[in-house]
Amino acid sequence: MAVKEIIRMGHPTLRLPAEPYPIEKIGSDECHELIEDLRDTLAAAGGIGLAAPQIDVPVQVAVLDIPAGPTRYGDLSAVPFSVYINPKLTVLDESRAGYWEGCLSVPGLRGYVVRPQRVKVEFIDLDANEQSLIAEGFTATVFQHEFDHLASKLYIDHISDTRLLVFEDQFVEHGIDSLTSHLQTASQSAS
Ligand code: NI
Numbered sequence: 001m002a003v004k005e006i007i008r009m010g011h012p013t014l015r016l017p018a019e020p021y022p023i024e025k026i027g028s029d030e031c032h033e034l035i036e037d038l039r040d041t042l043a044a045a046g047g048i049g050l051a052a053p054q055i056d057v058p059v060q061v062a063v064l065d066i067p068a069g070p071t072r073y074g075d076l077s078a079v080p081f082s083v084y085i086n087p088k089l090t091v092l093d094e095s096r097a098g099y100w101e102g103c104l105s106v107p108g109l110r111g112y113v114v115r116p117q118r119v120k121v122e123f124i125d126l127d128a129n130e131q132s133l134i135a136e137g138f139t140a141t142v143f144q145h146e147f148d149h150l151a152s153k154l155y156i157d158h159i160s161d162t163r164l165l166v167f168e169d170q171f172v173e174h175g176i177d178s179l180t181s182h183l184q185t186a187s188q189s190a191s
Helices: 031-047 136-148 168-190
Strands: 048-049 061-065 068-072 074-076 079-091 094-102 108-117 118-124 130-136 165-167
Touching: 031 048, 031 061, 031 079, 048 136, 061 108, 061 136, 079 165, 094 136, 108 168, 118 136, 130 136, 130 165
Parallel strands: none
Antiparallel strands: 048 061, 061 079, 068 074, 079 118, 094 108, 108 165, 118 130
16 A cells, blocks of 8 residues: 555556456455555545556556546546456447546646547456446546556547647636637637
8 A cells, every 4th residue: 555656658658558457366465455556646646547557557457536526627427436457448429529638647738638428338346247337428538548548548649739738737827718719720720
């Protein structure tokens, strides 16, 4: 149980595909320690999700903990602390929406990423049972962001228009309206 260092963009582990977590290790002391490290590190950083590669453990394990009420991403649907081992994500329909994402491994930045908004998540839980759920809206975006970490991707890889990548303090200082005008310009130039 410890707060681990969160590795940042440029560390090679973030760009290596994570290995499937061995099912036989679920329930072991090593497994408990990894989950506690992820939980403690996420809580200390004030984030809403963390993937094992972000603490330099290249296995397919991610955790979410979205509190009710205000967060650094606004008011969100709460997701209690939960663990996703070897997850697979299926897009259920064509609905897409964009959110201003941030990442503990890319500190200080926000970027606007459009992603599918209805997804099915299949995973192994801490009792080594197969589970599945359907996530919608911002929660669907959070799952995709975290599971991208298991596939060596960062949210910035989804941003081709660099006007949609901003510093977080500027995002706060100037508000979403100034950014929205950039967005409208961006969608006009894309259409
Ligand atoms: Ni991230």
